[in-house]
Amino acid sequence: MWPDDRLTRLLGIEHPIIQAPMAGTTTPALVAAIANAGGMGSHGCAALSPETLERDMTEMRAATNGAVNLNFFCHAKPEMSEAAHSDLLAELAPDYQRAGANPPSNMPEVASPRAFGPAELALLLAHPPAVASFHFGLPDPDAIAALKTAGCKILASATTVAEARWLAERGADAIIAQGWEAGGHRGVFLDVENDAQVGLFALLPQIVDAVAVPVIAAGGIADGRGIAAAFALGASGVQIGTAFIDCAEAAQRDWHIAALQEGHDDSTMISSAVSGRPARAHRTPWLTRMKDVTSAPFPLMYHYTRPLQAADPEPHHFALYGQSAALRPAGSARDRFDQLVTDAQKALVPAG
Numbered sequence: 001m002w003p004d005d006r007l008t009r010l011l012g013i014e015h016p017i018i019q020a021p022m023a024g025t026t027t028p029a030l031v032a033a034i035a036n037a038g039g040m041g042s043h044g045c046a047a048l049s050p051e052t053l054e055r056d057m058t059e060m061r062a063a064t065n066g067a068v069n070l071n072f073f074c075h076a077k078p079e080m081s082e083a084a085h086s087d088l089l090a091e092l093a094p095d096y097q098r099a100g101a102n103p104p105s106n107m108p109e110v111a112s113p114r115a116f117g118p119a120e121l122a123l124l125l126a127h128p129p130a131v132a133s134f135h136f137g138l139p140d141p142d143a144i145a146a147l148k149t150a151g152c153k154i155l156a157s158a159t160t161v162a163e164a165r166w167l168a169e170r171g172a173d174a175i176i177a178q179g180w181e182a183g184g185h186r187g188v189f190l191d192v193e194n195d196a197q198v199g200l201f202a203l204l205p206q207i208v209d210a211v212a213v214p215v216i217a218a219g220g221i222a223d224g225r226g227i228a229a230a231f232a233l234g235a236s237g238v239q240i241g242t243a244f245i246d247c248a249e250a251a252q253r254d255w256h257i258a259a260l261q262e263g264h265d266d267s268t269m270i271s272s273a274v275s276g277r278p279a280r281a282h283r284t285p286w287l288t289r290m291k292d293v294t295s296a297p298f299p300l301m302y303h304y305t306r307p308l309q310a311a312d313p314e315p316h317h318f319a320l321y322g323q324s325a326a327l328r329p330a331g332s333a334r335d336r337f338d339q340l341v342t343d344a345q346k347a348l349v350p351a352g
């Protein structure tokens, strides 16, 4: 049925389509719907406390016997000087004033999103999911070894060939090639300052040539044609996020859905201004203006932007989605998944 079965065999799934982990957007219901449809459901767990993660894991186990992927961030502990704190407050003073927000008086402490740590590892080892996946690199080698011993397959995102090699050498069982088109935070981790901004058409075949493990294409794929193109470029599967953001099983935040519904090829931009790391989101006048502001390291920048969002949400929303929003299918998570499978099968049939 599919031109390449390396990923379906590795992960024990029927269709090589992974619903992307999306912190804040994925829910146990969405993950279970995709796992029950024969794909891989992924939960973005970076914004969950250990208590909520445990509750969501229990909910997913009750709702599906299918393959589930739990996803975490691996950012280094950020540091910031008092001088940088004062400079940032001065730069943002007009924004706080306009929004009627109280500027943060203390040095930053950001509890969410969390970096993968001992609490998360313990929960995964107690009930190992089929897959543990990581953004911004990998956890330490002992954690990877423990997860593998427990039976988890390890996936991680790469935005360059060098990152793909780095991940494969450290035990990733498959690599997610994340193109510049992708919605959400870029997985870039080896040289964040000099993000090479490689598009999926160039990135995917070069990663396929560079690593021995299966490669999963991500970024701007939202219909059957995109899936077929990914296989033509050597992918063993696809990871799709934006196409599932506004289905009923997702978290359904009004501002996110409204922005997505305006989505088209050039309605997004990459910005580090809200979180401290580059992410693709709906283009707004505020995000455009924030290009000139020196950002705090991820995730400390949230300390400075969340007061704006709390005081005056509409202009300060951070609606993450990718460049192919306009191509996404409609309906429930299951409807969208089934349509992607059907349309990909049609697009994969050789002409004539």
Ligand SMILES: Cc1cc2nc3c(=O)[nH]c(=O)nc-3n(C[C@H](O)[C@H](O)[C@H](O)COP(=O)(O)O)c2cc1C
Pocket: 020, 021, 022, 023, 025, 044, 045, 046, 071, 072, 134, 135, 157, 178, 181, 182, 183, 184, 185, 218, 219, 220, 221, 222, 239, 240, 241, 242, 243, 245, 320, 321, 322, 323, 324
């Ligand atoms: C709203 C949103 C949130 C995301 N959050 C995560 C995340 O928590 N972890 C992760 O590995 N990737 C995250 N991503 C990136 C996806 O894994 C994937 O690379 C991307 O969705 C693929 O591009 P597409 O959105 O065009 O399908 C997110 C993407 C979106 C749109």
